[in-house]
Amino acid sequence: MGQQAVNGLFLGSIYALFALGYTLVFGVLDILNLAHAAVFMLASFVALVLVSDLHLHLLLALPCTMALAGLLGLLLERVAFRPLRSRADSNVAGLISSLAAATVLEAVALEVFGPNVARFPFGTLPAGDPAHPLHLFGAVVSRLQLTIIGVAVILFLSLTFLVKRTRLGREVRAVAESPRAARVLGVNVDRAIAASFFISSALGGAAGVLYGLAFNSISPDMGRSVELKGLSVIIVGGMGSMPGAVLAGFALGLTEVFVVAHLGGSWRDAVSFAGLFLILVLRPHGLLGAVSPREA
Amino acid sequence: MTPLLSLERVYRSFGGVRAVDGAALTVAPAEVHGLIGPNGAGKTSVLNLVSGFLAPNAGRIVLGGRSIQGLGPDRVAALGVARTFQSIRLFPDLSARDNVVVGQHLRRRASLVAQLLALPSARAEGRSARETAAALLERVGLSDRILEPARHLSYGEQRRVEIARALGSAPRLLLLDEPTAGMNPPEVRAVAELIRKVAAEGRAVLLVEHNVRLVMEVCERITVLDFGKVIAEGTPSEVARDRAVIAAYLGSEP
Amino acid sequence: MGGLLSSLYETYQSTLAYTALNSLLALSVYTSLSCGQLALGSAGFAALGAYSAALLTLQAHWPFPLALAAGLAVPALLAVPLGLPVLRLRGVFLAIATVGFGEVVRLCLVNWEYVNGAQGIVAIPQKTAVWMIYLALGVVLFLLARLRGSKWGFALEAIREDEPAARSMGIPVARYKLSMLVLGAAMAGLAGALEAHFTFMVAPNGFTFGRVVDMLVFAVVGGARLYLGPVVGAAFLTLLPELLRELAPRVGIEAGPLRLMVNGLILLAVILFLPSGLVSLPGRLRAMRAARSPP
Numbered sequence: 001m002g003q004q005a006v007n008g009l010f011l012g013s014i015y016a017l018f019a020l021g022y023t024l025v026f027g028v029l030d031i032l033n034l035a036h037a038a039v040f041m042l043a044s045f046v047a048l049v050l051v052s053d054l055h056l057h058l059l060l061a062l063p064c065t066m067a068l069a070g071l072l073g074l075l076l077e078r079v080a081f082r083p084l085r086s087r088a089d090s091n092v093a094g095l096i097s098s099l100a101a102a103t104v105l106e107a108v109a110l111e112v113f114g115p116n117v118a119r120f121p122f123g124t125l126p127a128g129d130p131a132h133p134l135h136l137f138g139a140v141v142s143r144l145q146l147t148i149i150g151v152a153v154i155l156f157l158s159l160t161f162l163v164k165r166t167r168l169g170r171e172v173r174a175v176a177e178s179p180r181a182a183r184v185l186g187v188n189v190d191r192a193i194a195a196s197f198f199i200s201s202a203l204g205g206a207a208g209v210l211y212g213l214a215f216n217s218i219s220p221d222m223g224r225s226v227e228l229k230g231l232s233v234i235i236v237g238g239m240g241s242m243p244g245a246v247l248a249g250f251a252l253g254l255t256e257v258f259v260v261a262h263l264g265g266s267w268r269d270a271v272s273f274a275g276l277f278l279i280l281v282l283r284p285h286g287l288l289g290a291v292s293p294r295e296a
Numbered sequence: 297m298t299p300l301l302s303l304e305r306v307y308r309s310f311g312g313v314r315a316v317d318g319a320a321l322t323v324a325p326a327e328v329h330g331l332i333g334p335n336g337a338g339k340t341s342v343l344n345l346v347s348g349f350l351a352p353n354a355g356r357i358v359l360g361g362r363s364i365q366g367l368g369p370d371r372v373a374a375l376g377v378a379r380t381f382q383s384i385r386l387f388p389d390l391s392a393r394d395n396v397v398v399g400q401h402l403r404r405r406a407s408l409v410a411q412l413l414a415l416p417s418a419r420a421e422g423r424s425a426r427e428t429a430a431a432l433l434e435r436v437g438l439s440d441r442i443l444e445p446a447r448h449l450s451y452g453e454q455r456r457v458e459i460a461r462a463l464g465s466a467p468r469l470l471l472l473d474e475p476t477a478g479m480n481p482p483e484v485r486a487v488a489e490l491i492r493k494v495a496a497e498g499r500a501v502l503l504v505e506h507n508v509r510l511v512m513e514v515c516e517r518i519t520v521l522d523f524g525k526v527i528a529e530g531t532p533s534e535v536a537r538d539r540a541v542i543a544a545y546l547g548s549e550p
Numbered sequence: 551m552g553g554l555l556s557s558l559y560e561t562y563q564s565t566l567a568y569t570a571l572n573s574l575l576a577l578s579v580y581t582s583l584s585c586g587q588l589a590l591g592s593a594g595f596a597a598l599g600a601y602s603a604a605l606l607t608l609q610a611h612w613p614f615p616l617a618l619a620a621g622l623a624v625p626a627l628l629a630v631p632l633g634l635p636v637l638r639l640r641g642v643f644l645a646i647a648t649v650g651f652g653e654v655v656r657l658c659l660v661n662w663e664y665v666n667g668a669q670g671i672v673a674i675p676q677k678t679a680v681w682m683i684y685l686a687l688g689v690v691l692f693l694l695a696r697l698r699g700s701k702w703g704f705a706l707e708a709i710r711e712d713e714p715a716a717r718s719m720g721i722p723v724a725r726y727k728l729s730m731l732v733l734g735a736a737m738a739g740l741a742g743a744l745e746a747h748f749t750f751m752v753a754p755n756g757f758t759f760g761r762v763v764d765m766l767v768f769a770v771v772g773g774a775r776l777y778l779g780p781v782v783g784a785a786f787l788t789l790l791p792e793l794l795r796e797l798a799p800r801v802g803i804e805a806g807p808l809r810l811m812v813n814g815l816i817l818l819a820v821i822l823f824l825p826s827g828l829v830s831l832p833g834r835l836r837a838m839r840a841a842r843s844p845p
Contacts (some may be wrong), residue, residue: 032642083822091641092588096770097821099763103814111807228653228759231646239643266661273657276650280643281635347718373720381718387711390704398708402720404701411700412693422700465720 002139004257010145012253013152014211018226019233019245020159021204027176027240028196029085031094035076036204037223037230038105043069043205044212044222045113052121062151062209069205070198076101077197082190102223109220117219120212148210155206156246159199163242172196176240225269232272236279238289247287251275298361300325300500301346301469306355306365308341308524315341316352317524323469328491328501330515330532332508334544338524339504340382343471346502347379348372359469374402378462379471382504384454388447392438392457395446396429399464432460435493437486452479459490469500476507488514508545512536520544563680569788570683571745576768576780577690578738581730583774586710587637588645589731590762592738594652595625597757599739600746601665604674607747614677614747621743622736629735633728649759659754670753678748686740687781694777706730767813771820773827782828787813 018040025033043065050061080097087093134141163169171192174182183189211226212218233252237244252272260268279286299322308316316338323329331339344350346357348369357365364372378399386395404425406418433442436456441449446457455475462470472491476484484507491501491514505511511518512532520528520541528538535541575592582589603621606612612620636647660668697703708716709723717723746752764787772783791809820827824834 026642032645080818080822087825093821093825095588095642095645096766097818099767100814100818100821103810103817105814107807107809107811107814110810115806224759228649232650235643235646267657270654270657270661273650273654277647277654280639280647280650284639284643349714349718369714369717370720370722373718379718381715385712385715387708387715389711390707394704394707398704398716398721399719401701401705401708406701408702411702412696414696418700425701461719 004261005254006139006141006145008254008257009250010141010149010214010253011257012250013149014207014214014249015226015229015233015252016246016249017152017155017203017210018207018230019237019249020156020242021200021207022230023234023237023240023242023245024172024196024200024203026234027242028172028193029081029091029094031081031091032098032231033076033081033200034095034098034227035080035101035105036098036200037227038102038109039069039072039076039201040204040208040211040226041218041220041223042072042105042109043208044218045109045118046205047209047212048118048120048218058213062206065209066202066205069208070202073197073199073201073204074194076201077194081197082193106220106223113220115220117217119216119218144213148214151206151210155203159203159242162199168192168195229269229272232276234286236275236286238286241286241288244286244288248275297324299323299358300327300360301502302358303342303346304356304358306342306345306352306357308345308350308352314524316345318355319521319524319526321519321526321529323500323502325468325500326495326498327517328495328503328515330511330518331502331504331521332506332511332518333521333527336523337521339521340473341524342521343379343473343502343504346372346469347377347471373465373467376465376468377471378465378467378469380455380458380462380473380475382473382477384451384458386446386454386458386461389445391444392433392442392446392449392453392460393426393429395457396432396461396464397425399432399461400425400428402465429460429464432463433457435463436460436490452483455479456483456487459487463494467499469502470494472501472503472505474504474506476505476510484510565788565792567680567683567748569785570687571741571748572765572768572784572788573781574683574687574690574737574741574744575765576772576784577694577777578734578741579762579765580769580774580777580780581694581734581737582727583769584710584777585706585727585730586713587727587730588641589637589648589734590645590766591629591632591648591651591731592734592765593757593759593762594648594655595629595735595738596742596745596761597652597655597659597752597754598625598628598742600742600752600757601659601671602739603743604671604746604752605665607675607677608671608673614675618740618743621746622740625739625742626732626736629732630728633731637724637727637731649762652757652762653759656754656757659757668754670751670756672751674746674750674752676747676750678744683744683748686744690737691777691781698777702726767817771817771827773829775826776829779827779829786828787816790816 021036022033025031046068047061047065050056050064051058056064080101081094084093084097134143134146163173171182171187172195174185174187175189175192179189211222229252233248234245237248252275255271256268259271301323303319303321306316306319307314319338319342331342333339341350345352348364348367348371351366355365356363359375359377362375364375387398390398404421406421410418430442433439436459438453438456446454449457459472459475476487479487488510491503495501503511503515515532517530518532518535519526520535522544527540527544528535575596578592578595579590599621602624603617606617606620607614632651636644639647659665665671705716705721705726708719708721709726713723768783768787769780770783771787772781773779790812794809794812824830
């Protein structure tokens with residue numbers, strides 16, 4: 001039981017990190033960024049290159065990758081989203097534009113890295129001493145799991161601090177509330193939106209690296225299944241709600257682990273969709289959301 | 297005479313704000329009824345309530361003897377109500393003529409099968425809809441450029457198209473939300489004339505306006521709102537002399 | 551000359567047939583787009599149609615036309631309980647919900663022993679003749695062309711441009727949206743059924759999220775404002791890879807990534823610069839030429 005809880009937490013923290021990126025951009029621009037999963041995937045490859053070819057230590061490779069992912073996010077914002085901002089159907093157009101960008105990024109990954117599954121080199125994360133395993137909540141936890149949960153928690157706390165205590169965070173929240181009002185109040189809306197994309201992609205990149213480590217499998221199509229689960233997570237948590245994304249991410253991780261343990265592996269993916277439909281039909285705001293998903 | 301439309305002690309709040317606070321109003325058939333009041337008085341909310349876009353928190357709205365509160369806009373429209381919007385809501389990519397054709401939706405009877413097979417009856421109906429649209433546009437003073445996308449028209453022209461569109465369904469009650477906003481004096485006079493003609497056809501008009509002079513000229517009865525409450529009601533001359541009205545409008549131009 | 555044409559046709563026959571199938575699928579997304587709804591359940595509907603028809607011909611030995619009819623009817627019926635709650639959602643929420651529906655269908659098929667789970671059904675009798683696909687597409691295009699300019703067609707455009715205004719004119723928006731969803735489901739189901747009996751196999755991995763994204767891309771690139779758009783888009787994006795396959799070795803890039811890259815760039819170019827799709831290109835060029843020439 002405790003073992004499953006630990007497994008669920010570790011899986012859930014990756015989902016939560018990934019979902020946070022979606023929800024940040026949605027909260028600020030009302031757009032679903034389907035290129036997020038491609039950034040997730042590319043970041044994993046980039047970290048692989050940094051670790052295996054440039055021999056960087058993981059603890060250095062992770063922030064480097066996050067920064068690079070953030071820059072990619074800035075590029076995406078500039079090329080694929082900013083030109084559409086004034087359009088009436090901007091959120092559908094934005095969705096399609098992000099889809100286009102995702103396709104291009106996937107093509108790049110396929111061309112540069114090939115379609116096969118790659119793995120982090122052995123020893124990327126030191127395995128620890130098998131005679132003295134670590135414990136959490138009375139269950140055995142591997143170094144890997146602990147690292148991932150730890151990194152995730154640090155990132156969540158940093159993000160919370162950034163959003164609640166810094167000026168940039170306030171500006172981002174103002175733009176999320178109303179871009180027009182924010183502009184009137186002197187907020188540099190373009191910069192706030194760009195910053196949101198940077199942070200969102202950096203988080204997505206972190207999720208990608210951790211996912212690649214966790215499952216020891218990196219390939220150009222690794223974003224697919226996580227992408228859809230990420231969508232379920234933000235809907236269940238509430239579009240635009242960061243605490244909601246974290247809460248729902250952990251909930252999904254835990255639920256999936258329990259379902260696999262009791263019902264079998266093939267139903268794992270059904271959990272996220274079941275949750276998605278239930279919420280959409282019963283409580284479309286999501287658990288903690290404020291954005292109205294119904295027609296105006 | 298039984299009223300065509302009556303609001304009976306209608307309440308509607310948003311958050312903590314009472315937009316409509318126990319309002320009561322009646323409009324007789326073929327009457328031109330003005331609804332005026334300072335900004336934020338709740339006039340557009342009343343129109344939204346009557347046209348089915350809002351449901352009241354309490355009270356009744358009765359149209360032709362039938363309770364309509366809580367019915368959606370499409371059901372209310374089917375009962376003979378048409379409206380224009382404060383911020384013009386034309387279909388921007390459709391031509392002016394096609395906008396007015398859409399307005400006739402309720403009057404078109406061709407079945408889906410007839411349309412799919414392009415039966416002569418459906419085609420004839422389509423032709424007649426376009427002709428009616430052109431005729432309605434002429435009534436509002438627009439005969440050229442009616443095939444251009446609506447967003448190419450000037451502000452005043454768009455407002456007139458909206459009125460023509462609303463007339464497309466041959467409504468018994470026409471709700472006009474600030475139809476002359478942004479219009480120059482000749483255009484305003486044309487709208488006044490149009491309203492009189494529409495009423496002469498037997499249609500009631502509920503006119504929300506800031507142009508008080510227009511309201512005084514064209515309306516048979518006027519209701520004055522302030523903070524969601526009715527503060528006066530009567531003929532134009534009665535309302536013009538009412539002290540509460542003068543107080544509410546202190547500082548506003550006539 | 552006749553010999554050349556007929557041999558060309560032989561070579562490209564199956565590509566053209568696939569283009570026609572893709573057009574049908576793209577049109578199934580278009581029906582909802584035409585009233586402003588981003589409903590992306592077509593992969594699920596196609597799967598339902600394909601599997602229903604395949605099971606009926608294989609297990610119950612139904613005659614092909616009846617199996618096709620079932621392939622059309624099953625998704626159409628299921629579209630109703632899906633649409634009623636889901637069409638109230640706006641924009642991206644509707645998209646996510648319908649994608650979720652498609653995924654649930656796929657997952658159920660993967661987990662269902664009776665249909666061989668992930669491996670799918672093989673040896674489906676190859677009953678689809680190419681002319682049937684063209685006929686289906688032709689009928690659909692005929693019907694959609696009829697709607698344009700009719701009362702129904704105007705209502706759909708009104709809903710797409712301004713839903714509240716449309717309602718204020720008495721248009722029963724919910725009913726129209728649901729009808730378009732059901733129509734799209736029927737079309738996707740029919741396409742799925744035809745495809746199953748053309749390629750003689752069906753498997754869940756033929757009905758992924760990626761597939762419905764392809765359909766959306768066909769519709770958007772071709773033009774989502776006109777019923778011809780999705781056909782143009784499907785043709786362009788199905789025939790283009792053939793061209794690229796010739797090109798790829800000369801440019802030194804793998805065919806797969808090149809195709810993806812070009813698809814992505816075309817989609818990006820269209821959405822940024824030609825939002826009404828390829829079908830709007832002639833009109834745009836004409837307008838530009840008119841603006842440039844002296845009065």
